[in-house]
Amino acid sequence: MKPEAHGGDRLRMAALAGRAPDSLLDFSVNVRPEGAPEFLRLALCRALDHISAYPSPHAEEAMEAAARVYGLPADCFVFGNGTNELIHLLARVLKEDGVPCAAVIEPAFSEYALACGLAGLEVRHLDCGVRRDGDSDEDMLRQLLSLLADVPPRAAVWLANPGNPSGSFLPPASCRRLLEARPDLLWIIDEAFAAYAGPDDVSSLIPQLPDNAVLLRSLTKFHAVPGVRLGYMVTQEERARRWRGRLPAWSVNAFALAAAQAVLEDTSDFAERTRDENNRR
Structure with missing residues (x-):
């Protein structure tokens, strides 16, 4: 398999293994093993009533x-057909905006670099390694800023927080200090696993939304619906309005729209x- 190939491609894996797709256990993706919660399944079923109309x-x-x-203002949010669509949208608009390069904090999701490469952006891979036991948030901040010392102003930085597969995590206060230390950079923070780190007030930058940040969120991991394809990004209003205009209409279908509303409006104890x-595993 190519190094940029994704997990979750059961047809290809089955062909390589000479097995039926349903006979395979896929350990190449990080998705809640119990599957989607009941409240989300019900929302998807109810969405059947709306498939005869455009979303x-x-x-x-x-x-x-x-x-x-x-x-936050509604205009700060951009929803798309999975976070992957938004990653590629970001790469294109960064290139159009004249961003000098994209720095990817590794190890990282391969799609960041792939999307930037397809858009014609120079990609710099900065190896942060795996956070060691005993390393403090301050140690991690120093390491990241050292890695970025030669990255020019106006560049974009891709950073997963929490990191996958490293597991490194900077709490919101420390992450904000990182962004404030290099306000000349556009920070793209992928929070796909943030819900596992705690409620938004202790795991996410969205409630404080720095001006030089683009935050990515996904329903794939925590809510186990990768097949529905729903992700969103959060950023400053003018930027979000401009980028949202670059997406085709109806990119989010009726099922994905129902899933988004169900998750955002959920008041159950599912997340806790x-x-x-x-944590018990």
Whole structure:
């Protein structure tokens, strides 16, 4: 398999193994093993009532739901057909905006570099390694800033927080200090696994949304619906409005829209129970 190839491609893996797709256990993806929660399954079933009508052009209902959750203007949110679509959108608009290069903090999701390469951006791979026992947040901040010393102003930096597969995590206060130390950079923070680190107030930058940040969120991992394809990004209003205009209408289908609203409006104890279950493993 090519190094940039994704996990989750059961047809290809089955062909390589000479087995039926349903006979394989796929350990190449990090998705909640219990599958999607019941409240989300019900929302997807109810969405069947809406498949005869076009969904809202840019998932406006989800934008409003996110605005209520985070106390931000709805225009700060951009929803797409999975975070992967938004990663490629970002790479294209960064190139158009004249960003000098994209720095990827490794180890990282291969799609960051792949998308930037396809867009014609120079990619710099900066190896941060795996956070060692005993390393403090301050140690990690120093290491990251040292890695970025030669990255020019106006560059974009891709950083997963929490990191996958490293597991490195900077709490919001420390992450904000990192962004403030290099305000000349555009920081793209992938929070795909943030829900596992705790509620948003202790795991996410969204409630404080720095001006030089683009935050990515996904329903794939914590809510186990990679097949639905739903992700969103959060950034400053003018930037989000401009980038949202680069997406085709109806990129978020009726099922993905229903899933987004169900997750954002969920008041059950699902998230707390899932974190507890994960911590006991």
